[in-house]
Amino acid sequence: MKKLKILTNGLLKENPVFVLVLGTCPTLAMSVSVINAIAMGLAATAVLICSNVAISLLRKVIPDTVRIPCYIVVIAGFVTLVQMLMEAYLPDLYEMLGVYLALIVVNCIILGRAEMFANKHTVGESALDGLGMGAGFTLALIAMATVREVIGNGSFAGMEIGFLQNYKIPILTAPPGGFLVFGCLIALVAHITKGKAPQRKSFDCESCPSASFCRKDCAACEKTAETEAK
Amino acid sequence: MKKLNDKVKSIIVLTLICLIVTGVLAVTNSFTSPVIEKSRAVKVKNSLMAVLPGSSNFSEVELPEGAPSTVKAVYKADDGSYAVVLGTMSSYSSGEMGVTCGISAHGELVGVTLTSYRESKDFGKDTYPKTYIGVNENTYADVDTFAGVTYSSNAFKKAIGDAFAVVRLLKGGEAQ
Numbered sequence: 001m002k003k004l005k006i007l008t009n010g011l012l013k014e015n016p017v018f019v020l021v022l023g024t025c026p027t028l029a030m031s032v033s034v035i036n037a038i039a040m041g042l043a044a045t046a047v048l049i050c051s052n053v054a055i056s057l058l059r060k061v062i063p064d065t066v067r068i069p070c071y072i073v074v075i076a077g078f079v080t081l082v083q084m085l086m087e088a089y090l091p092d093l094y095e096m097l098g099v100y101l102a103l104i105v106v107n108c109i110i111l112g113r114a115e116m117f118a119n120k121h122t123v124g125e126s127a128l129d130g131l132g133m134g135a136g137f138t139l140a141l142i143a144m145a146t147v148r149e150v151i152g153n154g155s156f157a158g159m160e161i162g163f164l165q166n167y168k169i170p171i172l173t174a175p176p177g178g179f180l181v182f183g184c185l186i187a188l189v190a191h192i193t194k195g196k197a198p199q200r201k202s203f204d205c206e207s208c209p210s211a212s213f214c215r216k217d218c219a220a221c222e223k224t225a226e227t228e229a230k
Numbered sequence: 231m232k233k234l235n236d237k238v239k240s241i242i243v244l245t246l247i248c249l250i251v252t253g254v255l256a257v258t259n260s261f262t263s264p265v266i267e268k269s270r271a272v273k274v275k276n277s278l279m280a281v282l283p284g285s286s287n288f289s290e291v292e293l294p295e296g297a298p299s300t301v302k303a304v305y306k307a308d309d310g311s312y313a314v315v316l317g318t319m320s321s322y323s324s325g326e327m328g329v330t331c332g333i334s335a336h337g338e339l340v341g342v343t344l345t346s347y348r349e350s351k352d353f354g355k356d357t358y359p360k361t362y363i364g365v366n367e368n369t370y371a372d373v374d375t376f377a378g379v380t381y382s383s384n385a386f387k388k389a390i391g392d393a394f395a396v397v398r399l400l401k402g403g404e405a406q
Contacts, residue, residue, distance in 0.1 A: 061243060062243055063236060065236065066240040070243065070244055073248055077251035081254065084255070084258050084262045085262060088262035088266050088269070
């Protein structure tokens with residue numbers, strides 16, 4: 001039951017795009033067409049699963065002080081691996097994703113899950129989390145791309161929808177349209193998950209990736225502020 | 231002493247992880263690079279046919295001395311026209327811009343195609359490159375750059391200039 005919860009968490013309740021608001025850059029850039037969205041989602045999911053597994057395996061070996069550089073090296077390694085394989089065997093898709101494929105390295109979802117989940121859980125659970133979060137990311141991209149492509153371009157996955165040709169709203173395929181659709185979908189998900197989505201306390205100091213470094217400074221700052229106030 | 235041990239351990243772990251990742255990438259590269267090279271070669275061949283549609287037989291010619299460094303290869307067609315394969319970089323790009331130009335026997339640009347460029351999608355694979363068709367060595371510089379993608383446009387324009395320069399050298403002209 002716990003494993004099923006880990007897997008389904010990323011789909012809606014803790015959707016990385018619409019609830020955690022992570023990975024906004026690739027979401028806005030790659031949601032112009034459904035094909036692009038699926039390709040980006042699958043590439044990010046592959047990297048997410050592999051990096052979560054690797055980081056979970058290494059969690060007892062990696063010293064706390066160098067964990068972020070270690071995670072970045074592991075993630076960058078997997079992204080480069082996916083890039084090489086895609087360029088060799090799926091060149092059209094590789095061209096389509098362009099520079100955004102390499103930018104998966106700095107996708108907050110991947111580093112965020114490594115820090116928040118993979119380094120505290122077992123390999124199996126981390127793989128499930130990667131799969132769930134990846135699926136959530138892919139579904140979010142597909143949902144956004146569907147709205148933008150169908151209404152903005154009058155097509156779905158590159159196939160023209162005849163009766164929509166005279167009713168297109170081209171701004172939806174442009175960056176401002178991306179933000180507009182993004183906002184509307186976040187509002188929709190918030191409405192659907194009312195009371196179920198993680199509350200603000202989940203985003204507190206404790207769950208921040210920099211908590212271990214920052215908390216000490218926060219305490220010091222508060223003390224200084226109190227002294228100054230007195 | 232404990233702090234020193236922690237530091238040493240951190241360095242060793244990070245180095246080992248880097249080495250393992252490098253090893254995995256080297257193995258992957260060993261079997262993907264031949265496939266990538268092959269698909270690039272096919273792309274180049276298709277681009278030759280695209281820039282010189284009237285020609286079908288191409289023979290690679292040796293690059294002349296003083297050829298611009300952006301020129302990767304030059305092919306001569308049966309009718310005396312040239313197809314020039316170039317790879318250039320714009321100031322802000324992280325990857326190479328691949329351009330193939332077709333220059334007629336009279337020195338006019340008859341075809342051009344962008345074979346690879348991973349940035350500035352707005353640059354357009356066809357729209358901007360096609361504005362150069364019909365130019366020659368003296369007029370190519372008059373083509374306007376593309377608003378919003380100035381660096382890419384300038385890199386593209388330079389590539390066109392390099393193509394004319396290498397053809398001039400091949401025809402016995404002097405380097406400028």
